[in-house]
Amino acid sequence: MKILGIDIGTTTVTALLADTDTKAVIKSCTLKNDSFIEGKSYERLQDPQRIIETVKSAVADVTLGHTPDAIGVTGQMHGILYVDKSNKPCSPLMIWQDERGNEVFENNETYAQYLTRVTGIKASTGFGLTTHFYNIKNNLVPENAVMLCTIHDYLVSLITDTVPVTHSSDGASLGFFDLKNLCFDDNALNVAGINKDFLPKVVSTTAVAGKTKCDFLPDGIPVSVAIGDNQASFLGSVAEPECSVLVNVGTGSQVSFKTKSTIAPEGCEIRPLTDNDYIFVGASLCGGRAYAILKNFFTLCAQMLGGSDDNLYSKMDSLSESVFDLTDELVVNCEFCGTRQNPEKRGFIENIGTDNLTPQHLICGVLNGVSKELYTMYSSAQSLLDTPPLNLVCSGNGLRKSKIWRRIFEKDFGLTAQLPRHSEEASMGACVFSGAACGIFDDIKASQNALLR
Numbered sequence: 001m002k003i004l005g006i007d008i009g010t011t012t013v014t015a016l017l018a019d020t021d022t023k024a025v026i027k028s029c030t031l032k033n034d035s036f037i038e039g040k041s042y043e044r045l046q047d048p049q050r051i052i053e054t055v056k057s058a059v060a061d062v063t064l065g066h067t068p069d070a071i072g073v074t075g076q077m078h079g080i081l082y083v084d085k086s087n088k089p090c091s092p093l094m095i096w097q098d099e100r101g102n103e104v105f106e107n108n109e110t111y112a113q114y115l116t117r118v119t120g121i122k123a124s125t126g127f128g129l130t131t132h133f134y135n136i137k138n139n140l141v142p143e144n145a146v147m148l149c150t151i152h153d154y155l156v157s158l159i160t161d162t163v164p165v166t167h168s169s170d171g172a173s174l175g176f177f178d179l180k181n182l183c184f185d186d187n188a189l190n191v192a193g194i195n196k197d198f199l200p201k202v203v204s205t206t207a208v209a210g211k212t213k214c215d216f217l218p219d220g221i222p223v224s225v226a227i228g229d230n231q232a233s234f235l236g237s238v239a240e241p242e243c244s245v246l247v248n249v250g251t252g253s254q255v256s257f258k259t260k261s262t263i264a265p266e267g268c269e270i271r272p273l274t275d276n277d278y279i280f281v282g283a284s285l286c287g288g289r290a291y292a293i294l295k296n297f298f299t300l301c302a303q304m305l306g307g308s309d310d311n312l313y314s315k316m317d318s319l320s321e322s323v324f325d326l327t328d329e330l331v332v333n334c335e336f337c338g339t340r341q342n343p344e345k346r347g348f349i350e351n352i353g354t355d356n357l358t359p360q361h362l363i364c365g366v367l368n369g370v371s372k373e374l375y376t377m378y379s380s381a382q383s384l385l386d387t388p389p390l391n392l393v394c395s396g397n398g399l400r401k402s403k404i405w406r407r408i409f410e411k412d413f414g415l416t417a418q419l420p421r422h423s424e425e426a427s428m429g430a431c432v433f434s435g436a437a438c439g440i441f442d443d444i445k446a447s448q449n450a451l452l453r
Contacts, residue, residue, distance in 0.1 A: 002026065003434050003451075004068035005236075005427035006059065007229060008051060008075030008152050009033060010095060010251055015058035016427040017066055020440060020450050028424055029061040037092050042099040045092040048081050051151060052158065056216045063217070071159070071212070071223040072434025074232035074426050075152030077173035080128035082145035083154060083164065090142040093151050100134045101125030102343045111137070112343075119188040121176055124340040128174035133192055149200050150174075152226035160210030160223050168204040168272035169228035179262040179270055179278070205275050206437040206444065224437035229426045230254060230281060231273050235444065236429025237395040237420040239452040244391040247374055247409055248425075249398030253287025255374040256280060257385060265380040267341050274433065274444065280384050282377025285337040286347075287370055288398040291316075293336055294366050298359065316363050320404045323364040328356045332365035334373055367405050370398075375412040392417045395425045421452050428452075 001021065007014045016028040035050035078096035081089050094100075101112035102125045111134045115123035123130045132148055135141045149157070149164040150173075157164040166174075168182045176188040182204040189196050203225050212221040227235075230248075234256050238244045241258040248254045256279045264270045268282045286293070295312050302309040331350040338345045349365065392415035394406050399417075406417040422428045428451065434440075435447035 001069040001440055002066055003431040003440070004059070004063065004071045005424075005430035005434070006055060006071070006073045006152075006155070007232065007424065007427040007430060008055065008073075008155065009229065009426070010076050010097070013051065013054045013058050014424050014427045015055070015062045016424050016431065017062045017068065018428065018431045018451055020435065023421075023451060023453070025422060025424075025428075026066065027062045028427070029058040030424070031058050035093075039092070042103060044095045044097040044099070046095055046151075048089040048093050048151060048154065051093070052155065055155060059216060067218055068221055070434045070438035070440055071217075071221055072430030072432070072437070073152050073156050073159075073223070073226040074229045074430040074433075075150060075155070075226065077150070077170060077228040077230060078126050078128055079150060080131055080148045080174065081151060081154060082142050083147050083149060084142075084144045085146050087157055087163065089154065090145050094128075094131050096126045098131055099125050099343070101127070101130040103134065105137070115192055119176060119185075119191050121185065121188050122341070123175055125343060126340075129176050129192070129194060132198075133194065136193065147198060147200060150226065153200060156209045156223055156226045159212055159214050159217065161213040162210040164200045165203050165209060165225060166200040167207075167225045167227045167274070168202055169231040169274065170226065171200075171202045172272050173228055174199075179272065182272060182276075204272065206433060208437055222438040224430075224434040227274070227430065227433055228271070230256065230271065230283075231279065232427075232429030232433065233395055233425040234273065234279055234429065235432045235448065236422065236425040236427070236452070237393050239421070239448055240391060243387055243389055244393050245378065245389045245413065245415065246393045246395060247399065247413075248396040249287040249370065249394075249405070250396040251287060251289050253284045253370055253374055253396075253398070255282045255378045257378075257389065259384045260386060261384045264384075265377075267339065268377050268381055280381050282374060282381065283340070284334070284370070284373050284377075285339065286334045287396070290334040290336055290347075290366050290370055291398065294362060316359075317402065317404070319360040320363050320367055320402070322360050323367060323404055323408065326356075326361060326364055328353055329368070330356055330361045330365035332362070332369035334366060334369040367402075367408055371405070371408045371412045378413065389415060391415060393420060394418065395420050
């Protein structure tokens with residue numbers, strides 16, 4: 001049987017068609033998500049209609065000559081868009097990088113700080129309900145809006161011609177979520193003045209949202225409820241979740257493992273997975289983005305000196321090979337974009353001496369810094385592990401493409417690194433989830449055994 005997985009990322013959109021009999025990817029297509037819209041300095045906006053057109057193009061490419069038996073969908077978490085009573089978008093997509101929650105609200109408190117204080121629940125900028133609260137207070141909620149949802153919730157509703165619902169993996173990412181009862185926290189919503197009826201219904205199980213009824217897929221194909229991309233990446237990467245730790249380096253970076261706990265250390269999160277399972281998540285705003293920031297610095301240096309800035313990434317990768325031979329290392333803290341808890345925080349470089357302010361020391365310092373930030377989060381939460389881990393699963397383009405970076409993570413975590421079977425982890429995780437939700441397999445474990453092993 002064939003399962004179509006769709007992943008709406010921040011910078012790319014991927015469609016993948018998986019064969020459950022051969023465990024092979026029949027075809028995948030990744031297209032640039034070129035939907036960004038100019039806005040105010042603190043806004044990070046994307047055009048939902050442009051995203052849908054990109055999804056249609058990717059789906060058309062991978063389904064040419066094939067009809068899926070089931071469809072799974074995932075996408076970038078935290079962000080929201082508003083839809084009207086006809087289920088059409090009536091706002092841009094305000095993504096997870098949106099910073100309006102850091103604007104000053106009253107009494108020198110930001111919107112995020114105010115919400116955290118009055119609700120007792122951490123509210124970070126970029127979380128959907130922090131964004132929504134700002135919009136309420138500034139009369140930015142469209143008059144014809146009847147609901148907010150994630151971009152992948154909207155895609156599922158468009159494909160199936162149904163009202164958007166959200167999986168608990170995404171509901172928790174919006175904020176003010178009761179992890180134990182897997183629903184929005186009524187008290188927090190009331191204190192914040194947020195109407196619960198404006199939020200989508202929460203589903204916490206492997207569930208079908210409906211069957212296809214749209215203009216770019218055959219009718220009648222079951223479509224599972226969309227799930228968050230962090231959870232999808234976990235499902236699509238970790239074949240043995242009971243004894244594995246997952247590290248992912250994309251634009252941001254995360255460390256994750258399965259747990260029974262619903263309480264996380266300061267600065268980290270517990271997120272719903274599915275069917276009463278949870279994952280610990282330590283998330284950094286800079287992963288591959290830190291490496292890109294350094295590349296931009298070298299570009300400016302090359303331009304200033306009249307040299308070539310061609311193939312800088314490959315040159316940087318070559319210099320990174322000296323990481324285990326360097327002495328007098330630079331200590332680079334990679335919190336260049338702050339943290340969820342402290343957006344004003346910035347990275348730093350320490351231990352600069354007379355001989356170590358070199359390109360290779362900077363490159364290796366950034367690679368080490370990203371790994372050490374995730375290891376610090378992981379170390380603070382080791383008591384939440386059900387069993388000692390045996391595997392370090394490395395996902396995301398940053399780790400998949402760099403053997404040196406994987407070796408750095410191996411050294412810090414003290415575990416042997418392994419790559420997932422499939423490279424498009426989030427879209428494969430959507431396939432795994434859909435395989436269980438749509439009845440092709442009995443449960444998530446059986447779906448993972450069929451697609452990942």
